[in-house]
Amino acid sequence: GFKLSEAMVLVMELVELHGGALAAADLLHDPMVAEVIEKADTQAREAETAGEWLKASELFYRLHVLFDVDQRYKGDIRRLSRRLAMIRLYAPEHYWELRNNRRLEAGESALPPYNAIGDHYEEKLEGIDQWLVIQSIEVAGTRHVDGQAVQKMLVAGIDGVETMATTTELAVPFPGLAEGMARQAFLANLEAKRVEIADPKTNINQRTLRRLVADLTELSAQTVRIPEEALLHEFGNGAMSALDDYSVIIWPDEVRRFERNTRGSFIGIGVQIQHDELMRIKVVTPLEGTPAQRVGVRSDDIITKVNGESIAGFTLDQAVDVITGPENTKVELTMEREVDGETVEVDFTIVRKSIKLRSVKGWKRLGASEEDWDWFVDHESRIGYVRLTQFTENTAGDLDKAIDAMLAEGLNGLVLDLRFNPGGLLDQAVKVVGEFVPSGVVVTTEDADGKPTGVEKVKKGSGRLADIPVAVLINPGSASASEIVSGALQDYAAWGKLDAIVIGKRSFGKGSVQNAWPLRTAARAMLKVTTQYYRLPGGRLIHRRAGMAEWGVEPDLTVDMLPSQNEEAITLRRNADVLPLDENGEIVVTDEPQANPDDLLTQGIDLQLEAAVVLLKSRAAGQAQARAAGQSTDSGV
Incomplete structure (x- = not known):
């Protein structure tokens, strides 16, 4: 093993x-x-x-x-x-x-021993009904970029239910699956339905879909007795899997998490948490200016109870689910804290508020504020550093502020780190490109046949970084909007309109556009469907399709890193980004040395970043020599 x-x-x-x-x-x-x-x-x-x-x-x-x-x-x-x-x-x-x-x-x-609080499937499936699933399949099957797909979705939905029925561990929550004859009857009927739906002669329409959903729920009720919400959940997930990896039903229980990832904010108390070595829920740090920080939550506090219930053995997702909630509601937390060598218990009542997530980070944290960064990875050469963790509603505006700060101090080169950035909002990607290019196409969209469906352009960009050497870092974790930005800058650099080089490893290859719609259902749910593919300004289609040997954005300079090096770099970077704060927003001084991002370079951990800095220092030095030569020539005229 x-x-x-x-x-x-x-x-x-x-x-x-x-x-x-x-x-x-x-x-x-x-x-x-x-x-x-x-x-x-x-x-x-x-x-x-x-x-x-x-x-x-x-x-x-x-x-x-x-x-x-x-x-x-x-x-x-x-x-x-x-x-x-x-x-x-x-x-x-x-x-x-x-x-x-x-x-x-x-x-x-x-x-730690298993803890079932907040981990019951019945709560997570609340609000799921037949109409939610029917509506999702109807919309997705007709609006997907590759055209009509309802028939293959229905077959895949049946496959999903079959997987459920053949997963032996599910006989515990669903005892009917342990009854041999009932289970065999259910599977035999599933196969008959699959053959019927897959038959090219079958007329697939809304009536077919509604009848199939009704038949499956009735069949289950008569045999294995899987709860209707669970059956519909797996039928819906299976159906959506027939389309692509990005088209999904956002179930009622998932809407809040989805909006958090796109809006750049969430409702909570404002703490970063992780498991400690004993798998307890530990506060990494309270975020500056948030409810948790104001009431006195501190770094290294161990959360032991939420609303009086023990959370020992919780996963991080379980902890997030019970700590977050509607805005202006209260949550009670019990913490264990080390005070003068002794462990004491501290209780807090915290009012949940909207918490802004920062997607723009610099080189080194200087203070308590999430905006207080040293933006220079190399002060002597004036090489700036910006890391975008995702593209949310606030990304372009926050990047604009960071650029202001760097230009005010004199900027000779910039590292734009897009590694492990999964993407986000397209309009934010366009605005980011606008910092480098004053006008021009960023991306064009097309349907499955290659017919143009739209174009996204920089119309009034500042273009204020067009003359600054830029090194863009990418890796296989850079996807979607990250690929739009890196690919667009690469194309404009090839046309001589800016000084940019892309360094690292080939990006993920997600060159598709998803639209999200709210569903007309009693419970709040959404549907996310791939509706278009996109091409970069130079015409590259970077979306990865089956059988393709080329996809994504290929770096101009490939720099390999071992998985162990990536892991070490991620850990050091994460630890360096966190400063422990007290209830007054002051940095807590501890005996533990603060992680130093400089070690990424001095200890040879981050080879891709090292290559970027070396190249930018060389270009900055070359530009300085050119300016000096120009000034010398001018003075002699």
Whole structure:
């Protein structure tokens, strides 16, 4: 098990050192490497057959990384992910057991005992009904960029229900699945429905869809007795999976989280949390100016109770769900805190408020405020640094302020770090490009046949960074809006309209546009559907489709980093971004040394950033020499 996993990690690092899966094709055929891959494939399939879902998922994931180009293991990853998601939702205690056993097998400490508070599927599925699912499939099946897709969606929906019925762990929450004859009757009828719907002669219309949904719920009621909300949830998720990875139903329980990711704000108390080494919920830091900071929550406080209920054993998602809530409502937290060497219990009553999420970060935190940054990675050469974590409603405005600060101090070069940025709002990406380009096309959209459907342009951009050398950092975690920005800057640099270079690794390859609509349902739900593909200014279509060997934004300068290097860089960067605060908003001085982002460069941890800084220093020096030569020539005229 774990020796094979370790061998797979070594193979992955070898492939990375050879320039990635495409460049390392010969390495994958090396006899020793091929033997490890064959064993991993065999063990993954044996683990899945034996119901060892986490082990199978882990091995399939590593195989998928190695064969990322032809995506031969993508179907396996999807299948395991769907099954594990069902176990996590409907049988969370068993999911805890799977995780705990896997940790023990790896020689790690056991998880805290399972805590079921706030982890009941009935609460998470409230508001789901037949009309919500019917409406979602009707809209998605007709508005998706690839055209009419209702028939394949219905087949995939039946597949999703079949996966549910064949996941043995679900017999605990749904005892009817343990009744052999009832389960077989249910599966046989599912197969009959699948054959009927997949028949090209079947007329697929609204009536067909409504009848199928009604038939499935009635069939379940007569056999395995899966609750209607759960059946509809898996039928809906299965149906949407037939479209693409980005088209989804945003269920009532998920709307708040979805809006948080796009709006750049959320309703809560304003703390960053993580698990400590004992898997307790620890406050990393209260955010400056938030309700938690004002009442006295401190870094390293351990949250033990929420509204009087113990949260021992909570996942981070569970903790977020019970701590957040409607604006202006109260939540009671009990904390454990170290005071003069003793552990004391502290209670807080906190009123939830709207909390702004900052998506624009600098090089080094200077003070308590989330806007108080040192924006220069190299002061001597005046090389600035900006990291965009996502594109929210506030991104362009906050970036504008950061640029003001850097220009005021004299800016000779800029690192724009878009690594691990999953994207976000298209209009914000266009405005970011406008800082470099005063006018011009940023992206064009088209349908599945390549017919243009729209264009997004910079109309009144400042273009004030057009003459500043820029190094844009990307990696496979850079997606969507990140690819629009990096690709557009790359194109305009190729046309000589700005001085920019893209450094790192090829981006993710999400070149599609999703529209989100509220559904006309009793419970608040939404639908997100891929409606268009986009092309960069130079005409590149970067969306990754099955069978394609080229996708995403290819860097001008490829710089490889091992997974272990990426992990170390992420951890150091995260720790450096956090300053412990007290209730007065003052930085708490501790005996623990503060993580220093300079170590990313001085200790050779972040090779991509190091390459960017070296290049920018060279260009800045060249520009300084050119200016000096020009001034010298002018004085002699």
